[in-house]
Amino acid sequence: MNVDQAIERAKQEKKSNKKFFSKLKVRPPKDLDEQFHKLHEEVFQEIDCLACANCCRTTSPIFRDIDIERLARHLGIRPAELVEQHLHLDQDGDYVLNVAPCPFLGADNYCSVYEARPKACREYPHTDRKNMLQILPLTLRNTLVCPAVGEVVRRLKGS
Ligand code: SF4
Numbered sequence: 001m002n003v004d005q006a007i008e009r010a011k012q013e014k015k016s017n018k019k020f021f022s023k024l025k026v027r028p029p030k031d032l033d034e035q036f037h038k039l040h041e042e043v044f045q046e047i048d049c050l051a052c053a054n055c056c057r058t059t060s061p062i063f064r065d066i067d068i069e070r071l072a073r074h075l076g077i078r079p080a081e082l083v084e085q086h087l088h089l090d091q092d093g094d095y096v097l098n099v100a101p102c103p104f105l106g107a108d109n110y111c112s113v114y115e116a117r118p119k120a121c122r123e124y125p126h127t128d129r130k131n132m133l134q135i136l137p138l139t140l141r142n143t144l145v146c147p148a149v150g151e152v153v154r155r156l157k158g159s
């Protein structure tokens, strides 16, 4: 998979994806979650995150207090030190990373703090969540970060 090409394709599809999601919002199929979840499983059988890591390279997860405490414990430092070294508050008042790529991403695309990574990392890219209808705007944004989301939406559209 060429990640740059996949993201470029998603950029070109953004307008039609937005239109598609607007229609879904007006007339959602009853089994929308099931459709998303089935495609999520299907696409992630085919995509290797270790050959991609674009989420860890280009965006930051949100760090809740519980994430900060867990990760600090894992690193053997105080939560305040973790915040001081790596995090800042964004405009929504959430802690996010100071830099991208994530400092915990290894050169081999492995997460060096995998067991203690934030919940947002574990749940990314959210295409297997309940009530997908509520997070269509997030899903649209994620097509521009995650090749898997772009592919899930493409298959959902039947294109
Ligand atoms: S903590 Fe790990 S999974 Fe989360 S962004 Fe950093 S490298 Fe990726």
Ligand code: SF4
Pocket (backbone or CB within 6 Å): 047, 048, 049, 050, 052, 053, 054, 055, 056, 124, 125, 145, 146, 147, 148, 149
């Ligand atoms: S979740 Fe998406 S963006 Fe992140 S590594 Fe996997 S395919 Fe790439």
